[in-house]
Amino acid sequence: MHPAHPETLSRSGLRRVLATLCITVTVSYGVLYYAFPVLLTSIASTTGWSTTFLTAAFSGGLLLAAILGVPVGRWLDRHGPRTIMTGGSVIGTLALVLIAVAPNRPLFATGWVVAGAAMAAVFYPPAFTTLTRWYSRGERVRALTMLTLAAGLASTIFAPLTAFLLEHLGWGRTYLALAAILAAVTVPAHWWGLRGRWPGAAVDAVHGQGGRAEDGQRRHDQHEHDQHDRAERRPHDHPARISRSLPFLALATALGLTSLVAFAVIINLVPMMEERGMSTSTAALALGLGGFGQVIGRLCFPALTRWTGVRLRTALILLAVALTTALLGVLTTVTTLIGASIAAGIARGLVPLLQATAVSERWGTAHYGRLTGQLSAPITVTMALSPWFGSAIADLLGGYTAAFLALAGVGIVATAVSLLSAPRTQAGKAPAG
Structure with missing residues (x-):
């Protein structure tokens, strides 16, 4: 396996990043997305709030995640995933606590808006960016496939887990338990697992063009096929x-x-x-x-x-x-x-x-x-x-x-x-x- 930029991560570092994201993306989707449809009926029956309102609040969080996708992507391009994905885990934890204890509709809806900000930082798009920028073209599809295979089990794991917790704790305490899982697993994993020098956009832009590229980058270019160069570089970029x-x-x-x-x-x-x-x-x-x-x-x-x-x-x-x-x-x-x-x-x-x-x-x-x-x-x-x-x-x-x-x-x-x-x-x- 050849890193996309050998001065940024070693092979063991790439394995660490992939393993980290396989775990954290699975947990993030399981807690922030797939738990909700399991808890929906219980929330409605306990609070008296309509399912229309509840799904609208949930959809509002997803819509905010869509809006924040572009600024999150820009941050990732410049600074890398460690800080923003760790922060997303912290925000997601706080959002779930607010959802769990919300005494009225406005606070419940606010909790999902905050959760939407977390989704933008911990779901697939930032993870895809991380793997795409750190992995070489030859290994990229394999890494992305492994990530989606792992995260594809989010509903398989967390739907029955959420149902089990609901039966014993009720929906509010279930969300508190899931918040604890999100914090305990993803906050330290993102901070520890995503460390490493980030290949900035400038490095990619000069790839294969000569000029001011560093010696390590030029050595890397020699090991890539001409087709790789054409695929990574576009005339109108x-x-x-x-x-x-x-x-x-x-x-x-x-x-x-x-x-x-x-x-x-x-x-x-x-x-x-x-x-x-x-x-x-x-x-x-x-x-x-x-x-x-x-x-x-x-x-x-x-x-x-x-x-x-x-x-x-x-x-x-x-x-x-x-x-x-x-x-x-x-x-x-x-x-x-x-x-x-x-x-x-x-x-x-x-x-x-x-x-x-x-x-x-x-x-x-x-x-x-x-x-x-x-x-x-x-x-x-x-x-x-x-x-x-x-x-x-x-x-x-x-x-x-x-x-x-x-x-x-x-x-x-x-x-x-x-x-x-x-x-x-x-x-x-x-x-x-």
Whole structure:
């Protein structure tokens, strides 16, 4: 394994960073995201607050995370992950305490707004930036795959743990216990595990261009293929110009629409199967096996990067999300629906890795944090809106069958838009390495 910048981290340092993020991102998603749907009914019944208000408060936190994605990305580009991710863990802990003890709606909603600030600093986007900037191109996909495989278990671990705590403690004390877990695991892990010299954007910008590059950087250049140099360096690399370009706007639109479809399926799969007369336990089994499918999909991603170019790969993954959503809409038996749920999970599991590699494969790594923050914003917004959107479409169209077919149509649109998402020099090219 070769570090992306050998003067910054050793091989053992890279392993430490990856192990740290596998643990902390899993815990962060489990505590700050997946615990909420488990506790939702209990919070509503105990407080008397409507589920509409509760989900709106939760969505507000996700929306703030989207807004903060760009400034967090800029900070990461300049300073690295250690301080901001540690701070995010501290803020997340305080937010959960406020949520747990909030005596009224305004304070409860405020707690989720604070939690949104933490999400921006501890979820996938900052972790993706960290691995992308520290790992070389040849090892980057493997590292990102390992991270998403680990974090894909967040719901598997924390949904039943949250249910167990709820049964014995009630929802408020459950959140206090989860806050303690978040603090005990992620605060010291981020501070200890993410130390090391950060490869600044200036280092990436001069990569392969001669001039004032340091001797260590020039030695590194000699060990990289010419294709690596072309992939990491773009002729029009100013981030503001990139973010206004048609390929970037198409990419953000396509991934945002696909995120809307994928998360609407997750939230509405159980009520859809219940509408067709299946038990809650059977529907929950299908949802859980969909999570298993996500792991399968992520294991397949490295092979997919070797055999497809960036535009084809993007279109195939987004089309798979659309088609599996349509299957869920038309199939009616338990066996076929479970199979379709697994297939949908495989497609859905590829999307985070597609997002993680989208910027570096098109525009290099020099401004990865900032551009990924901008790319993540519409994804996080649609993720926040998806629970409401799926149920609203079902009400409008008279049932979940029509709703899932409509969602599949949105996915088809996303696939078509994605065909415009590759810069001309990248369209159809299989990446090197």
